[in-house]
Amino acid sequence: xxxxxxxxxxxxxxxxxxxxxxxxxxxxxxxxxxxxxxxxxxxxxxxxxxxxxxxxxxxxxxxxxxxxxxxxxxxxxxxxxxxxxxxxxxxxxxxxxxxxxxxxxxxxxxxxxxxxxxxxxxxxxxxxxxxxxxxxxxxxxxxxxxxxxxxxxxxxxxxxxxxxxxxxxxxxxxxxxxxxxxxxxxxxxxxxxxxxxxxxxxxxxxxxxxxxxxxxxxxxxxxxxxxxxxxxxxxxxxxxxxxxxxxxxxxxxxxxxxxxxxxxxxxxxxxxxxxxxxxxxxxxxxxxxxxxxxxxxxxxxxxxxxxx
Numbered sequence: 270x271x272x273x274x275x276x277x278x279x280x281x282x283x284x285x286x287x288x289x290x291x292x293x294x295x296x297x298x299x300x301x302x303x304x305x306x307x308x309x310x311x312x313x314x315x316x317x318x319x320x321x322x323x324x325x326x327x328x329x330x331x332x333x334x335x336x337x338x339x340x341x342x343x344x345x346x347x348x349x350x351x352x353x354x355x356x357x358x359x360x361x362x363x364x365x366x367x368x369x370x371x372x373x374x375x376x377x378x379x380x381x382x383x384x385x386x387x388x389x390x391x392x393x394x395x396x397x398x399x400x401x402x403x404x405x406x407x408x409x410x411x412x413x414x415x416x417x418x419x420x421x422x423x424x425x426x427x428x429x430x431x432x433x434x435x436x437x438x439x440x441x442x443x444x445x446x447x448x449x450x451x452x453x454x455x456x457x458x459x460x461x462x463x464x465x466x467x468x469x470x471x472x473x474x475x476x477x478x479x480x481x482x483x484x485x486x487x488x489x490x491x492x493x494x495x496x497x498x499x500x501x502x503x504x505x506x507x508x509x510x511x512x513x514x515x516x517x518x519x520x521x522x523x524x525x526x527x528x529x530x531x532x533x534x535x536x537x538x539x540x541x542x543x544x545x546x547x548x549x550x551x552x553x554x555x556x557x558x559x560x561x562x563x564x565x566x567x568x569x570x571x572x573x574x575x576x577x
Contacts, residue, residue, distance in 0.1 A: 347376055358386055363394055381407050381414065388420055397424050415445035422454060431458070449480040453488075460488060465495035483509045487519050490526070499531050515547040524560055534564035 350373050357366035367390075370383050377383075384403045391400035401424055407417040422437030435458060441451035456471030472489040486509035494502035506523040509516065520540055528537035537560065544557050562569040 347373065350376075354383070354386075358390060361390075361393070363390055366390060379410060381411060381417075385414075385416055385420065388417070392420065392423060392427070397428060400424055413444040415441045415448045415451065418444060419448060419451040419454065422451065426454070426458075434458070446474075447478045449475040449478040452478065453480055453485055456492065457488060460492055460495075463495065465492050468492035469496055469498075481508070483513045483516055483519065486512070487516075487522060490519075491522060494522075494526050494530065499526060502526055503531065514543075517544065517548050517550075517553060520544045520547070521553065521556060524557075528560055528564045534566075537564045 350369055354366055354369040354373060357369055367387065370387055373380060373383050384407050388400040388403035388407075391397070391403065401421070404417045404421050404424075407414050408421075411417070418437050418441035422434045422441065425431070425434035425437060435455070438451045438455045438458075441448050442455070452471045452475035456468045456475060459465075459467035459471060469489070469492040472485060472492055475485055476489060486505045490502045490505035490509065492502075493499075493505065503523070503526060506519060506526065509519045510523065513519070520543055524537045524540040524544065527533045527540060541557050541561050541564070545554070548554055548557065559569055
């Protein structure tokens, strides 16, 4: 079974973030960097097929500007504009947010946090060249701005420029080794090419720097399992399940680990029973049935495996 890989970025406080979910699609370049392709671990996880996350979003999803809001001058009107801008951004009201941002920038033309928030919103709406323009303004003022470099990498990834995305994510990490977004993105790319050591290192860095969301925990579990560290992988699937006990992706990946690699079929069946209550997609239920047969020792033949 090809375990699901989430493509994601995590947030940089005050900067906003872009999250890209889902397994790599058919348009992803096949000419992967040699160090990624050739480093694939020999014990990659097999099975009946890739799982599409039922909550997958076609466009990146923008998280809000966290609770630590921008520091602003002692100007009541400007403070009010910032609050309105944050509210519009959280409500995903693109036009209202850009109008308010224009008023802020008229007073403070060098507000990097507003430029980055506008870039994130533009990415969310598929306006990649507009987002690039906002990010270029940041990098003109601060060439090493790690959040802006990461978001440029997201644009490259969304427009199928994998090599340039790698360059930007590595630049972001070089500028700030604590950038959990860039670590998570680089780890996702490593997973795509089954370089489990690279993926484990980058995703663990994202986790250690505060990205403990379900997506990252799932990816980290996958990376560790791919590298043969099954006990560690299980611990991260447990953490992911504790955050969201009905996450179909995590449950299916966990079941694969227990049944196909940890030799614990009865525990795997318990996870599959949970899946039967929360999964509704026919393709997912086919995978559940396939795994159940394996767990029960019925040795399903290759023709029984769900088609990718």
